[in-house]
Amino acid sequence: MKTFFLLFLMLASLYGTSERKIIIGSFPSQQTADRALEKFESQLDSEFYVIQDQYGFNIVARPSGRTFIVALEPFDSYQTAKEVKEFLPPAYADAFINKYTPPPSQAVKREQFSDKTAVAPPVTTEPNATRAQKPVAALLQTAQTQEHAAPPSNSAPLTPSTSAETAKPPTVISEAPTTTAPSAAANTTTVTVASDATEEPSAPIEPAPAKTTPDASSATVYNALTVAALLAAVALLLALIKFYRDNRLLKEKLHASDTLYNGCCDEKNHLEETLTSKDAFLENLTLSLKKPIDSILNSTQALTEISTNRKEHELLENITASSSKLDEVINNIIDITNLRSNALDLERVEFNINTILETVAASANQMALEKGVEITFDIDTKMPIKYMGDPLRINQILTNILNQSLNNTQRGEIIISLKPREVTDSTIDLEVTFRDTGIGFRQEEIDSVFNDFADEHVFNIDSNIKIGLIMSKQLINTMGGDIKLKSSYGHGSSFVFNLVLDLPEQVEQRKYRLPYKEIMKYSALIVDNNVLAARVLRQQLEYFHLKVKPSFSWEHAAKIIHDEFHHIDFLILNSNVLGETSIEELSDIAEKQGLQIVFVVHDMRDIHYQIMEKFQHAHFLHKPFTQKKLLDLLITIHEINLEKESYEG
Structure with missing residues (x-):
């Protein structure tokens, strides 16, 4: 984490050295930009040119993409550009700072000084490196002090003047492009001071010596790169230390894991051997028990068949039931041991x-x-x-x-x-x-x-x-x-x-085939107070394409039967829904309409004795029943109907 933080500081320091510019305005043509530049320069004072000399930026009117801009450029940092922007005339408060990109070769540049008559900016004797570190306010104070200082004895005297012309700032104009070689005199700048007609003309001032020390921007970039290199070295050293420490900890954990794994493997093998031996012992024990249990079952069954005493018969049935249960437990234990050992x-x-x-x-x-x-x-x-x-x-x-x-x-x-x-x-x-x-x-x-x-x-x-x-x-x-x-x-x-x-290789498309197509034309009425049981029975009957109508009480079912709009071929009902009165009513209906009755029963002992007397030819469907049993019932009902038709015919 520390390494990434240091790298982030390094990158931030590098990005912090990007150059900036102050854009005064944007215009549609070069002529419009030139006029705006002249208007901007006319509002500058001498203090602003002191700042310009210190930071070495230019005032230019040049193309920028599809437009033309008037800008101050370049600045070594955003902070410097921000300080200079504070000294712009109030009319240009909308100027903004942007990233500086070197202009194309056809850009129109502006020189820092003009060949027009103007007051020469004061020349300081401080090194550039020292001045670059001073704030703008300090630079202005230094410039004002030098203006009031006495001129050196070896220089040409300047005529003092208190008029407004003395404070007039120099005018910066655009350089005219030329194809001829520059002359030697072009490297000098002549500055004259306006005076009265009686005063002597001023002597030419020698130009300031060329700067030999790197400017503020170069120094800032150099310092930033140095700091970045140091940060990178520190980050690399920390990364190496962390890598060495993590590698050592990893080796220690790996050694401990190997030791633990070997111990666990030994323990696991020991437990598996113990479990295998216990399973083998349990299997042998259950097999030993199964033989006498089978013998007891066979003996009790034989005694039950020949026994005539009712009490003895009951005792033998109890012995058989208990022996069967014990035999089932033994079979389950044998199956479990075989499944664990993959022997089943x-x-x-x-x-x-x-x-x-x-x-x-x-x-x-x-x-x-x-x-x-x-x-x-x-x-x-x-x-x-x-x-x-x-x-x-x-x-x-x-x-x-x-x-x-x-x-x-x-x-x-x-x-x-x-x-x-x-x-x-x-x-x-x-x-x-x-x-x-x-x-x-x-x-x-x-x-x-x-x-x-x-x-x-x-x-x-x-x-x-x-x-x-x-x-x-x-x-x-x-x-x-x-x-x-x-x-x-x-x-x-x-x-x-x-x-x-x-699935078998040949699967029948139709699971249950009706031997008689006439069965599919039957209509059935289900009477059961168990809603779920009635739903299941209905689905099974509809599988054979029968028309099925459910009812959950005998009263409702009786209304359906008496309704002439409902034709019913047979009735399937739970015997629990019938009382003594409803049994008599059902018997009369079955006799008059020739309905076949099917009772769904769970235990024949629960059937009312009157049902057995009144419905001697009824059918009984025992729960639980499968689709196959229901198919057999439908076939039986249809065959009875065929016999009736043949007898009546």
């Missing part, structure tokens, strides 16, 4: 996503029924059906996250959404979201849900579920995806992750 190989086979979803829903159906939680699939209709990947590992991921959502949700629903994020000719980036209405997580807990070193007691997570989440995250990362948790405590949570899967 993923399969690449073709699979149907509907099969996996149905398996996952079936595995969690019992727990969902016990808690009264509804599981709904919200599947984008643009998604392909078949993929290439490891269906077993994908099933594990979905099952583990669904178990966590069920564990945190005491009542309400869980929405499982699937949609494509990016699709190419050979791959698909699939986004999966599990959104529940459970208790959720606190903000400080979110970042540690997937951390295997976090304290599980902080979270509302079972230890087995925690292991499943950790394993699921590692599987997702291995498949090229990532998982995030979004939650607000008391308002549920959402697990969002993506999987990058391959």
Whole structure:
């Protein structure tokens, strides 16, 4: 920083020596500039010419670009030009200082002295270097003192005069350009003093000797360059010192870093060896536990099949459930250790996503029924059906996250959404979201849900579920995806992750093909007080080009059915919206209009007994259902209609 500051001072000193000029005025022609110059000179007094002699500037009328200027030039610095400008006549207060640029060769210059008759400016005996350092006011005082001093004895006497002509300043005129060689007499200047007719003519005054010392401008430039050179040398010396010091500190830091790096490498290698040995021990231990667990499962299943005692049967079912849970924990631990050691190989086979979803829903159906939680699939209709990947590992991921959502949700629903994020000719980036209405997580807990070193007691997570989440995250990362948790405590949570899967070589353009085109002409009425479930069902039906109308209460649905402007082919309704009176009313409507009824149920045990009696030929769609199940239902309804038509015909 010091070095840059010194360099800045050096540059400032150099720029400070640039020459300046005082511009009196600017004019359109040379003649106009000459007349303005004569007018300016007529207003000058003798004191101004003392200043001119001291600083050696010229009064010129010359071209400057496209105009012509009257100017005083040159000055060695802005400060000198400013001091001289203060002694200009009041009529020229608008004169301004500008940077001086040497004029072209055709410029018309003005001499400092004229050959007209005038009072000779006083000649001082001080050296130029000394005078250049005096201010203008001091120079004027010196000039006035010399005017009142007695003339030297060896010079020609001047006739004293008190008239106004004595104080008349000399007139400076333009030099006429000539092509002849100058004569020797041209180098002298004759100065005469006006007197009475009786006085003797004055003797010619010898010209002042030529200046041999450098003027003020040259001295200033020389001093500035000297200072700049010294500053540059000091700056270079400081830079070298700083460079040497920084280099020494850098070497010391590099040596310390090498020492620390070597120590860290040794510690890292030791920790990796310890972790590897612990993982190997854990894997061997879990494998040793898996064998007796499998034996217990097989034995309990065999005993359950042959047992006739109800109490024994219940005990065997408890043993089977506990053994299955322990077996699941052991499998998760084995998978985690294999993932850490990169020993887990993923399969690449073709699979149907509907099969996996149905398996996952079936595995969690019992727990969902016990808690009264509804599981709904919200599947984008643009998604392909078949993929290439490891269906077993994908099933594990979905099952583990669904178990966590069920564990945190005491009542309400869980929405499982699937949609494509990016699709190419050979791959698909699939986004999966599990959104529940459970208790959720606190903000400080979110970042540690997937951390295997976090304290599980902080979270509302079972230890087995925690292991499943950790394993699921590692599987997702291995498949090229990532998982995030979004939650607000008391308002549920959402697990969002993506999987990058391959697509089969031949992908069907139409995922679900209707065997009968007549199905696309059907009109359906949805009656469900769950708005989200009704929306998902409507999207799935509209995929098959059906005309769908939703309703969220039986009263509203009854008005639509009785309206002659609405033709309804079949009715899909949630059994929870029906009471005893509405069941009777629905039964009469179905019988009169020949409507086919579809009940969407979560648990057959929750269905009202009157529904089973009144609607013996009704259809039941179990939650959660996939697009494939809905297609099978539509085909069944249409085939029944075909049978009715053929029977009536």
